[in-house]
Amino acid sequence: MRKLLFLNFLLICAITHAQKIDISTASKFITADGLKEHLSVIASAEMQGREAGTEGERKAAAYLISQYKKFNLKPGFNGNYKLPFTLYQDVAATSELKINGEPATLDEDYWTNASYLPTNALKTNAIIYVGSEFNEKTKLDVKGKILVATENEENSLRKVAAAQKLGAAAMIIVSKTNTNAPSANTGRPRLAQKPTGFSYFKVTKSFGSKLVGGSKAYSDQEWSEIPKGIYTTNIEWKVEQHAKEMPSANVIAYLPAKEKTDEYLFITSHYDHEGIKNGVIYYGADDDGSGTASVVAIAGAFANAAKQGFVPKRNIVFMNVSGEEKGLLGSKYYSEHPVFPLEKTTADLNIDMVGRIDPTYNGDSNNYVYIIGEEKISSDLQKITNSINNEAGHLEIDRRFNDPNDPNRFYYRSDHYNFANKGVPVLFYFNGTHRDYHQPSDTIEKINFDLMEKRVRFIFKTAWEIAMKDEMLKRDMPLDMPGR
Ligand SMILES: [Zn+2]
Missing domain, CATH: 3.50.30.30 (Glucose Oxidase; domain 1)
Structure with a gap:
């Protein structure tokens, strides 16, 4: 009896310890100013448009690694923060x-x-x-x-x-x-x-x-x-x-779990862009500087929460891939040479362009995000998105691009697709396109950081929820669904 009581006491201590920081407080670590700070490095002229296989890409990777080290996150590939691969042209x-x-x-x-x-x-x-x-x-x-x-x-x-x-x-x-x-x-x-x-x-x-x-x-x-x-x-x-031969690399870091140490949640972006063409820099502030700054900010918020006693049930992996603009090559390489088993990867939350407003959006343009792909593999994802948003997000969740007949085919056009293709549930966060899409004019002063903060906090909360679930997301959608 005494022993049991003592055990209960220990259990209560553990719970209190884990609850030192809650999801809402933790999400406030992500701020418009913080996102701007990251993006002003990532989308700077010094990064030369971050084309895969170039000096600009390597500089951007070095910045990302410096942040993950600062957050005390673990290197994701054999003790390295870089998962190298070669592009051939x-x-x-x-x-x-x-x-x-x-x-x-x-x-x-x-x-x-x-x-x-x-x-x-x-x-x-x-x-x-x-x-x-x-x-x-x-x-x-x-x-x-x-x-x-x-x-x-x-x-x-x-x-x-x-x-x-x-x-x-x-x-x-x-x-x-x-x-x-x-x-x-x-x-x-x-x-x-x-x-x-x-x-x-x-x-x-x-x-x-x-x-x-x-x-x-x-x-x-x-x-x-x-x-x-x-x-x-x-x-x-x-x-x-x-x-x-052009050496390139994905950047990969993770926050280790204590409980489900063989399970993983991925949060991804692509950090490469178009580089310099005819002497003109393509800054890619929105595409995908915004997603990359978001992944770094989310990593920082999780690292901060971890310092205050939060331990995710499963590992959270932060991966910035390269070669996306060459045909989703960095994520393809990963999906063919996974560091962590794909069947133990509960989901990939991919962030590609979340800093701008689609001029054709006709709802509250200061408060929306497009969500793509969540219904393809797991019926759990939509429920999680909705419940997080009802409790804490209050964004307009727009799912119009899930229509398999949508001519834009966005579902096939960013890195989550290579995870989905291997059966991993995915969620793609996106602001839509605009006149600066793939133009040198995709620059930082056009980013709406207040809106971006809302979106990124929402993604963070979704990630938290998925990382803390008792079970991995079930993979229950029929594989022969149109558009899969
Ligand atoms: Zn992109």
Whole structure:
């Protein structure tokens, strides 16, 4: 009896200790001024637009790490705050193309794109002409084949992507307009060390007629009458190329749990942006300086709460990824090389653009946030969001972009997607776009820090709630849901 009493006494002490700081008091550590302080470093000229693989990115990473160290958070990757990865970018040096033995002149008869170069050479004596309509649903065995399509109104790269997806070896597009930009000599950065080898080039209508047995340039009318099918054509395309290596890194730190030490809650942003183009800095204050300053501020608030006795039930991981602007590459790398098991990751709360107002928003524009993706994997998330907001947030929660038919497809356009793709419940916080989106004019003086403070406190409270839940969020939504 005495012993039990003593145990109860200990328990009460522990509870009192844990309750030294409550969620509302803790959230007040996040302030408009504090957010501004972080963002004025992150979106400064010194960071040179933070392009992945550049000095600006490394400076931004150094700032983030300095903050996580100051907060006494643990390094997230083998004792390091950086999770390094390499981006590869193909650079074309020379290109020689012959069709039926006749040499073509680059940028006159044909155009190349360094994202789609053959590994050494492309050689064939047959092609399949598919006409102007070609997409993923085309019922044709194209595996390993070289396809020729004529250009129509849609972006030709859609046909290229479809051909690649269906396993073709190459796609040649016969240009409709012949007013093509010069060949792109540098490709899109990628994660894989080896290029896919999938080839693509564009050719003029006149030179392209050789691909389908023509001995003269075909008119538009003649092109439209050419039967689809296999043609005997000799193609020889030789390129010299190399891959430029660009070291990059995600920044990762965490607040350790005492209870559920093998479970994790992620809070993410991308800290890279567009860098410098034609001598002009793209500051990316909103995109995604705002999300990055938010993650740092949330980390600071949790660290402060921890000092005052708060211990999260599960680990809270703060990750700022790079390479988002190159195609969500930093988060893709993480999702393919997770440091913490994804099946033990209860959720990813991703913050990408939370400092501005969407001019088309027609509610209380000083008091809203768009929420995207919460209904895709776990039915728990929406309930948590609503209950936090009813108790303490009082923001206008706008879920319009969850509509799978929304043409913006925002759900697929930030880093949470790579978590969702692996089955981790996600929530994406977003302010919508504006005229400065991806412009050099996305600068700090346009940020609304009072509104940002409301949003970030709300995200903090949501994170707290998820970190303290007895169970991980259940993953109960059907995987074949449209838009998933
Ligand atoms: Zn962004």
